[in-house]
Amino acid sequence: MSAQISSQLLNVACGLFLLTAVGVLWRRQVSALITLLTVQGVALAAIAVILAEQHRSAEAATIAIGVGLLKAVVIPWMLRRVHQQLPDARETRPLVNVSTSLLAAAGLTLLAYSAARPLVALAPTASAKATPVGIAVILIGFFLAATRQRAISQIIGLLLVDNGIAAVAFLATGGVPLIVELGVSVDLALAVLVLQILTSHLHTAFGPTDLDELRELHD
Incomplete structure (x- = not known):
């Protein structure tokens, strides 16, 4: 694969990676969020595969396969199992509406590109230039977690x-040690498993898992 084609494919994968994060802010139905997260996992795996091909690294290729399985198969499958217990789950009362969320995503993306300018200047390669995409997804993820009411x-x-942290690690360094990435991903898979168990018990006992309603039970 030529360097030009590899660079273009990397840009496409990074564009899809960022677009799915913005799409998560746009949609409220939990099933749609899980689908977008699955597509983002595929895009992240594609980024890792492209970088592995560029560096001719067997270890990076192994990481890419592991990332693809965990991010695009295992974790979305676990989330779907949680969603099966709440088939009509939908964000009806987010703290920030969709229009404002999309404007915030644009602002956070600009902030990411501005903050990453010194890093890009140090190594103006195609992968380094795409690093702000990972930073933008990190900021969007924090924004989503802070403005949505449902635990899932x-x-x-x-x-x-x-996913954003993994993308930054791949793009800035060409890959991270396999044990580090797999360790973090397994921790998150366990967190999703715990969420599944807690959601099942809470839904059985109290019904919805909207955090505001659960706080009212405490009050």
Whole structure:
């Protein structure tokens, strides 16, 4: 694969990676959020595969396969199991409406590109120039977790943050040690498993898992 084609494919994968994060702010239905997270996992795996091909690294290729399985298969499958217990789950009362959320996403993306300018100046390669995409997804993930009311939506926000961190690690360094990435991803998979168990018990006992309604039970 030529360097030009590889660079173009990397830009496409990074564009899809960022677009899915913005799409998560646009949609409120939990099933749509899980679908977008799955597509983002595929885009992240594609970024890792392209970088592995560029560096001719077997270890990076192994990481890419592991990332693809965890981010695009295992974790979305676990989230869907949680969603099966709440089939009509939908964000009806987000703290910030959709229009404002999309404007915030644009602002956070500009902030990411501005903050990453010194890093890009140090190594003006195609992968380094795409690093702000990962930073933007991290910021969007934090924003999602802070403005959504349902626990599963907040977990998806944290998963966006983890995807963004992984993307920055891949793009800035050409890959991270396999044990580090897999360790973090397994921790998140366990967190989703705990969420599944807690959601099942809470839904059985109290019904909805909107955080405001759960606080009212405490009050």
